[in-house]
Amino acid sequence: MNRRAFLKAGTSAAIGALAVSRPAFAADTEISLSPGEPGAVISPHLYGHFIEHLGGVIYDGVWVGRNSSIPNTDGIRKQFVDDMKRIGAPNLRWPGGCFADGYHWRDGVGDASKRPRTYNFWQRRMPAALDATETNQFGVHEFMHLCHLVGAEPYIAANVGSGTPAEFHDWVSYCNAPVGTVTLADQRAADGDKEPFGVRYWGVGNESWGCGGTMRPQEYAALFRRFVTQFPAYTEPFLVATGPRGHSADGDIGWTTGFFEGMRGFEPPHGFSLHFYTDLRPTPLKAGDFKAAEWYEVLLRGVRLERVIDDHWKEMGKFDTAHRTKLVVDEWGVWYAPGSEITPAYILSETITLRDAVHTGMTFDIFNRHADKIAMANVAQSVNCIHSLFVAQGEKFVRTPVYHVFDMYRPHMGARQVPVSNPVPEMNVPALAGQARLPGLSASASIRDHRLAVTLTNPSVDAALGVRIRLTGGARVKEARGVVLTHQDMRATNTFADPEEVKPVAHPVKVVADALVLSLPKQAIVLVECEIV
Numbered sequence: 405m406n407r408r409a410f411l412k413a414g415t416s417a418a419i420g421a422l423a424v425s426r427p428a429f430a431a432d433t434e435i436s437l438s439p440g441e442p443g444a445v446i447s448p449h450l451y452g453h454f455i456e457h458l459g460g461v462i463y464d465g466v467w468v469g470r471n472s473s474i475p476n477t478d479g480i481r482k483q484f485v486d487d488m489k490r491i492g493a494p495n496l497r498w499p500g501g502c503f504a505d506g507y508h509w510r511d512g513v514g515d516a517s518k519r520p521r522t523y524n525f526w527q528r529r530m531p532a533a534l535d536a537t538e539t540n541q542f543g544v545h546e547f548m549h550l551c552h553l554v555g556a557e558p559y560i561a562a563n564v565g566s567g568t569p570a571e572f573h574d575w576v577s578y579c580n581a582p583v584g585t586v587t588l589a590d591q592r593a594a595d596g597d598k599e600p601f602g603v604r605y606w607g608v609g610n611e612s613w614g615c616g617g618t619m620r621p622q623e624y625a626a627l628f629r630r631f632v633t634q635f636p637a638y639t640e641p642f643l644v645a646t647g648p649r650g651h652s653a654d655g656d657i658g659w660t661t662g663f664f665e666g667m668r669g670f671e672p673p674h675g676f677s678l679h680f681y682t683d684l685r686p687t688p689l690k691a692g693d694f695k696a697a698e699w700y701e702v703l704l705r706g707v708r709l710e711r712v713i714d715d716h717w718k719e720m721g722k723f724d725t726a727h728r729t730k731l732v733v734d735e736w737g738v739w740y741a742p743g744s745e746i747t748p749a750y751i752l753s754e755t756i757t758l759r760d761a762v763h764t765g766m767t768f769d770i771f772n773r774h775a776d777k778i779a780m781a782n783v784a785q786s787v788n789c790i791h792s793l794f795v796a797q798g799e800k801f802v803r804t805p806v807y808h809v810f811d812m813y814r815p816h817m818g819a820r821q822v823p824v825s826n827p828v829p830e831m832n833v834p835a836l837a838g839q840a841r842l843p844g845l846s847a848s849a850s851i852r853d854h855r856l857a858v859t860l861t862n863p864s865v866d867a868a869l870g871v872r873i874r875l876t877g878g879a880r881v882k883e884a885r886g887v888v889l890t891h892q893d894m895r896a897t898n899t900f901a902d903p904e905e906v907k908p909v910a911h912p913v914k915v916v917a918d919a920l921v922l923s924l925p926k927q928a929i930v931l932v933e934c935e936i937v
């Protein structure tokens with residue numbers, strides 16, 4: 405039985421035998437690409453980041469303090485900067501999340517020893533006797549220095565829930581006005597930075613339907629208009645309005661409809677935020693310990709994102725027929741119930757396994773395929789929180805399997821998307837509620853000059869998949885190289901003691917004139933890069 409027949413039959417017993425007997429370059433399936441007909445540019449910002457004043461994200465994860473023995477640059481953890489640079493992190497969203505709508509930016513500027521201690525939204529989630537009082541040692545300038553060190557664009561989520569339009573406008577002027585113009589610009593210079601920060605990306609609130617103010621969409625739309633009408637435009641802005649809770653059971657289309665109804669007759673925002681968590685908190689699923697059904701449950705919930713993007717895009721198009729407003733998926737990731745925190749104070753930190761890496765590959769393929777609709781996306785969050793790329797605790801620091809997927813997908817950043825015809829049938833898989841159907845392969849491709857990048861994820865925990873990638877339109881492959889991220893154990897993770905348990909290695913790819921032939925191991929993400937003529 406070949407894999408195609410197996411996928412149709414959906415019997416997992418047979419697949420083990422198939423995996424054993426498969427020769428290295430036999431193809432179960434053929435997919436085709438047309439590099440001569442590229443589509444939208446994949447914005448580098450789809451591979452963006454997010455850090456919030458929450459648990460161990462800012463304090464320890466990013467900020468170790470100027471007097472720390474941990475290697476740092478002006479208080480910022482050096483290893484975090486180096487690794488973020490290495491993957492070309494294009495942006496950083498800050499200061500929240502839910503923290504943002506309780507944050508007052510003036511608390512985080514000026515002499516650090518005189519900054520106030522303030523309430524942090526996440527205080528109420530902390531285990532008893534653990535403190536989360538905000539010290540404001542990491543504030544506006546520290547964030548801007550971090551962005552500068554990484555080479556990332558700042559994306560600030562401004563306070564709408566407990567702030568005012570005036571406070572927002574002052575923050576914008578403080579960041580962006582040239583010195584010698586308004587007083588706030590001179591204050592910025594006196595606080596250490598003469599040059600304007602030139603912040604383009606501004607989020608006008610966060611989750612305004614929840615922690616950002618428990619508003620109805622029309623109420624928020626009215627507030628959005630008040631916040632942006634007098635925006636001090638020293639730098640051409642990209643303003644992001646709060647969008648839906650995309651992982652709600654009903655996809656939260658009502659928020660999108662209500663917001664755009666409230667904006668009828670007014671200038672639409674540049675970006676509309678979409679939060680999409682693969683939310684396992686209401687289930688018994690564990691982050692680090694699971695079997696096949698729980699592996700597939702995560703992937704099944706993750707791929708719902710594609711439908712959610714399509715549905716909201718369609719709804720937005722009813723009001724904004726020219727689609728001037730793009731989606732900004734500024735929080736995404738797999739969110740498990742508590743239980744795998746690295747230390748109780750680092751709330752929302754999770755064990756990140758190969759399962760989360762495979763979920764990441766499938767998510768990035770979705771982003772790439774919808775590059776025409778999405779302006780930005782931000783993983784939640786970069787370190788010590790939910791779907792993180794790093795775990796940091798004091799001197800210890802490790803890259804998770806998710807980090808490696810960010811690294812592998814770098815060639816897509818800024819390249820033009822190439823549509824992939826993917827005839828791989830869906831698989832029958834076990835899931836929490838019984839059998840379900842999951843795509844048998846996830847893929848996306850892009851081209852820059854004559855370099856083609858193809859990313860492929862095999863979600864099966866049982867069987868390898870032989871793939872032939874055919875290039876249409878007369879393109880010929882000159883040379884190719886492959887990289888794979890996988891592990892025999894689906895629960896594999898990287899720990900402080902064993903930091904390289906899951907890491908990418910070279911993977912064989914055979915070049916046959918107008919095609920690439922390779923075998924995708926089970927539970928694996930593969931990148932193929934090739935030169936074409």
Ligand code: AHR
Pocket residue numbers: 456500501502503610611735784785790
């Ligand atoms: O990322 C953690 C939290 O998830 C954010 O603070 C909030 O915006 C979302 O609900």
